[in-house]
Amino acid sequence: MVLFRPTEFFNAIKAESGYREPVKFLIITSAVIGFLNFLTGLALESVLGPLTPNDFPIDPAVYAILAVPMTITGYVVGAFVSAALIHIVVRYFKGTGNYRDTFRASAYDSAPLMLNFIPIIGGLIGSTWSIIILTTGLKTLHNLTTTKAVLSWLIPPIVILIVASIIFLTLTYSIVSLTQ
DSSP states (O other), rough: TTTTHHHHHHHTTTOSSSSSHHHHHHHHHHHHHHHHHHHHHHHHHHHHHHHTTTTTSSSSHHHHHHHHHHHHHHHHHHHHHHHHHHHHHHHTTTSSSSSHHHHHHHHHHHGGGGGGSTTTTTOOOOOOOHHHHHHHHHHHHHHHOOOHHHHHHHHHHHHHHHHHHHHHHHHHHHHHHOOO
């Protein structure tokens, strides 16, 4: 339901409490994503040859065993962290929900990312659809306008990029000035 009727889905889960269901959904979704990405990698290697250098530090068999758990860990941790950053902006915009609501929007937006295994267009379609679900979730669960919902997920990466650029430029300047 989250994929095709996100507004109805998020309205239906407004009364839910806790993190169990979104975390369970995220674990299942990310496991499927990890497995599909692994299979895609195998298929591409069978057509294109080895995709990694011969001195790649991880044996393919070990990677096969670790691919899904690493994907699950990354998605779950990423959802909690991104929800925290997004929630700061949601609070600034006077959103009515709590952190759990932001986390639910962040967790359930992972569903269309299963399309990322499709070469070339899968990532574009999955990511766009994911953004639509995240925006709908923030809008519905926090009673935000569409503009404020979009800005809630757009501002954190922009701020991170600006801060990272300032740090990079400062370090670069320091290194260059020390070498002269």
